Amino acid sequence: MQIISVISAVLIFGSLVECRVPSSSKLNNFDYTAINCRKHSAILTDFGAVGDGKTLNTKAFNSAITKLSQYANDGGALLIVPPGKWLTGSFNLTSHFTLFLQKDAVILGSQNEADWPELPVLPSYGKGRDATDGRLSSLIFGTNLTDIIITGNNGTIDGQGSIWWEKFKKGQLKITRPYLIEIMYSDQIQISNLTLINSPSWFVHPVYSSNIVVNGLTILAPLNVPNTDGINPDSCTNVRIEDNYIESGDDCIAIKSGWDQYGIKFGKPSEHIIIRRVTCISPKSAMVAIGSEMSGGVQDVRIEDLTAINTESAVRIKTAIGRGGFVKDIFVKGLNLNTMKYVFWMTGSYGQHPDDKFDPKALPKINGINYKDVTAKNVTIAGKLEGISNDPFTGICISNATIEMFVKKDSDIEMDAKKVKLPWNCTDVAGVTSNVVPQPCALLPDKKVDCPFPTDKLAIENVQFKTCSFKSVI
Template sequence: MINSENLSFQLVDVLLVLAFCGHIAWTVKASSQCKQALSQEIRPHSVAITEFGAVGDGVTLNTKAFQNAIFYLNSFSDKGGAKLFVPAGRWLTGSFDLISHLTLWLDKDAVILGSNNPDDWPVVDPLPSYGRGVELPGGRHRSLIYGRNLTDVIITGDNGTIDGQGSVWWNWFKRKTLDYTRPHLVELMNSTGVVISNLTFLNSPFWTIHPVYCSHVIVQNVTILAPLDSPNTDGINPDSSNDVCIEDCYISTGDDLIAIKSGWDEYGISFARPSTNIIIRRLIGHNQNGSGIAIGSEMSGGVSEVYAENLYFFYSSTAITIKTARGRGGYVRNIYILNVTLVGVDTAIRFDSTFSPHPDDFYDPNALPVIERITIKDVIGNNIKVAGLLKGIEGDTFHHGLHGTAHIFKDTLPWFPQKLVNLSRKVSTPTILQIVTIYPIICGVQAVSRGVVIFCLMLMPLYSLVDQKWGRPWSLVYLQNNGELRAAVDALLEIGHRCCCYVFVEVHTACADRADNSGY
């Protein structure tokens, strides 16, 4: 006869090994994927922008000089490629195109300035996965530095600067005087073998770096800055792109530092190109209105296999966000976020399915996003207002919910889940969980007046415990007295020992009229 207890131990061992091996595999892949930037090719041909009549006085418009230089360098694309050298100076220009097998090199104290004349930013067709401009129907202004259908493109230098001078665009946007969607600072479309490194990007009119329909993209050692009140100045937005590495970056903007996207509603669903295999490492930054790392809300083509680690966000609105909406469709799955430090962040983790903007009225309200297999662990925060905020969709499900969450917050309010029925009980790897945090519920929260809340975050053995003892099948358990609290803590600790994982329990007392505190 098979001993069920021994079988459960064997299953736990297998799951732990699989989870550990999966983490190792991702780590190895991240290392190899990001190292490619270290071996940038030396171009056999090089010219300076001054050879084509450019003047670096910050006043002379040099669009023609950039266009002519790149047209000339295109003749070397089959001869090992070429480098366009931009020396120290302030080089005013409108939008210009890159070519394959090109290195755009900005020397120290070189600044490429975006023109303040909207006519210098041509209008192009909307992206097929969006169906229209993000902000307005119709086309969109082309980015300052633009390229499409390219191979082997490097934008780098000795910490030179690309300044979009976006304040005029922000003012036009706020006054609602624009006819087309604002331009990005750098956009590469349907390209492969892209490296962006060792530069500073300032004041983008809209998103700063936007690789869309791209593969094998590396962004390393860049600084991205925009005023904290500048509208929608996202830092780096991989969009329907795969095999992207972002590391060693500092970003301070008015919106998301990094936002992973894949198209908008029915257009993204039909285009069906996901963002996948995204590596983010050693990211530092802050914002006022967005998130440190966001997925969505335009994620209709799907987002998967995202690995982010060693993140530091300070004095920001939100640290980690997954944002979706009814009509988005698509999926967000296999997300791994590890080793996060937060200081002065309003909301640490937010899952929000109520982002309502749609490209038009033809979206399918029954196209519901699938959220599954999300791992967020080793998060340490100080002065965090809200640990977590979960907003679901009526009738939809967070499949598998949050796996293996390990977060510790000091001076923090509790999790505020909404539509708890949307948290699925199905768990594929139940033993990944390393820390279970018990938070108090603040007086006045709907449906809970006193006591504490256990947000067990999908630890499978707890479900049987919950079903048998409290008869509540969800992962949120209300405990109205210290006897239940003590029993729950003891049970959780026992589960932790049996599952060979560490269970941490933290209890705060938030309600002024709650005098009974056993010390748990």
């Protein structure tokens, strides 16, 4: 099986060959890692771009990508964004293509809404998330593509989202805010080794796509701005998210698969996902959320070796009556948590709906949620697990978890007993626990078990990065 997995991974991402990347422009030679190397290359300035932070370069990006698209069947192409501040509106990628941001290169999102084209709503959502009408294209967008890489030497993509944050706060949006990077209906995607800041809404949104690697990102959003999720795989298959640092005003990572009746009808689950070695700061939301839009289903998610600091909750399940779908076979191990409101949090009443046409008989099925090896300090509530009446969350397993509760200083002790938080609060759930401190609720009795975590590897884990070289031709 191991040999078969490796062969499958090679077939997914291409053969391991040394690439040649000639260029007519003067740049220092450099190496980088990628799922595929490129035979051809160009530099953004070859197409008239000006990196002064003021000149709009949308035309230059589009011209460069259109030109390089002709090499899709001849080894692909690399577009290099050199140091500078490159203001642009939304632009579209092409297949067998790498967008590479050098160190000190900054792509700036235009703050003129006219520079962001309007798109139809996502079919699995049925409406824009911010407003009933359509939505704006992401800054970097692609659809129906194969083999797309967005990477660099820690270059920066700055969405300059403050104008949208302010409109959202004031209720002035007539169309849904753009994301920073969105790739739709695509296969073989790499997003890596970049700093992403100030997205108008979600940062990285692969949707209806497969074979995705997101690694080495630093994602920074103001901690008080809602819906600035870091990485949101949405109805995606075979996803690897690793070695990222995220500060967010919302979920650091959220796994989704469509909203109520629209997601049920579209019927594309998110599955075969591994998340590891991620650090999250999110005082108002989760380190990893599953849902709340999960109507197409979520299954086979593996989460390990994550750190959360000053974050509202760890790995959270969010759903509601009307969602339908399922969340099953979720495996979590190795959480290091410090300063949390909740450690374990599941919600069956996360009730926002796209419209009033949802089916109240569409009940989500939550089963097989496993946590092990959890260490948490300075916690307010150990667990708040709220299933749905007549539709309990089942198969919950928690083992080897040590939770140190938050203790106020003597001078700050609240004397009103009604305000003292319970360490556990459970309704409409069923499962087991083992070696958990403080003692869980009665609905999760101690059974001396070791909660499972898969020992096999997903095919996406076997994908190896190649060392690619850019060699300048002087």
